Amino acid sequence: MNKISIAGPVWLASDIHLGQNTPATSEAFRDFLKLAASEASALLLPGDIFDAWIGDDVAVLAPPWLAQDLMAIKAVAAKIPVWVGRGNRDFLIGEALTAGLGARLLPEQALVSVGNHTMLLSHGDEYCTDDVAYQQFRAMVRNPAWQAGFLARSIPERLTMAAQARGESMAANQVKSSEIMDVNTDAVAAAILSAGVSLVVHGHTHRPGRTVMSVEGKRCERWVLPDWDCDHVDQGKPPRGGWMVIDEDGLTLFDLDQD
Ligand SMILES: [Mn+2]
Incomplete structure (x- = not known):
């Protein structure tokens, strides 16, 4: 397991879903x-920063909205360490992008220690094991051969395929129950046991907050970052979003309007 040890305060945000049609969110x-950049000692962005990511080469001739957001990330990374992770939508983020930003690529699962708090951090889609169709899609698109084939296509072709996949996924999600799209408790418990932690942090489910659970008699906490x-x-729909701060006081979630 990849270990990251950082002094607090560490800030985390995920599921911002930046895209060309989200200027207010951007x-x-x-x-x-x-x-x-002014208040955190490090910033972790564990996935779905972008609504879609079809390959790091789009950053080279980025459209204006993307160029602006990338410059903003780069500006933070010039001041504090920044880790950028892959989500289920921007799973094709690679080291070319993170290197260009002056950031680091966050491993898929990482043990992050901030002071006395050690947590298992990931995007969180791997815990949604009840969604069998999604897990099959996930396995396919994480296959290096599939990725190489996709990245070999032209940018317009990739954009078309991504839009198509997004449309299919949205249509499929309409008929999935909300339980299916949430984490499976057994999958979280298995991850807790295998990592030897009592704290799990992830995004993805768009159900921000803290859940207390018992794993083999041990009290564990699972925290979900807001979308x-x-x-x-x-x-x-009122503006939503927020982030987590980890410092000597522990873990705290902040809403956008509380800043
Ligand atoms: Mn996600």
Whole structure:
């Protein structure tokens, strides 16, 4: 297991889902990054920073919205260590991108220690084992041969395929129950036992908060990072998003409007 030891305060955010049609979310995220640069000693972004990522070569001739967000991440990484992780949507993020940002690639699962707190950190989609169709898709797209084949295609071809996959996934998710799309408790318990921790942190499920669970008689905590969406206020959805701070006081979740 990859181990990362950092002095606090460490800030974490995931599931921002940045894209060309999310200017308000991008703006909120860039404000968050500025705050992190001045108040955090390190920043961890464990996945789904982007709504889609079709290969690191898009960063070279990035469209304006992306260039702006990448520059903002780069600016933080010039001040404090930044780890960028892959989620289920931006799973093709590679070391070319993180190197270009002056950041590091967060391993898929990492043991992160901040002071006395040691946690198993990941995006969290690997725990959603009840969603068999998704796990099959996940296995396919994580296969190096599949990735090489996909990355060998032109950018327009990849954009078309990604949009198609996204459409299919959204249609499939409409008919999945909310339980299926949440974590499987046994999968989390197995990860806790194999990592030898009592604390798990992840994003992905869009169900922010803390769950206390007992694993073989030991009290364990699972914390979920919030997802971000500030672009659907006109549809009656108030801006949402936030982050976690880990310091000597422990773990704390902050909402966007609390800053
Ligand atoms: Mn996700």
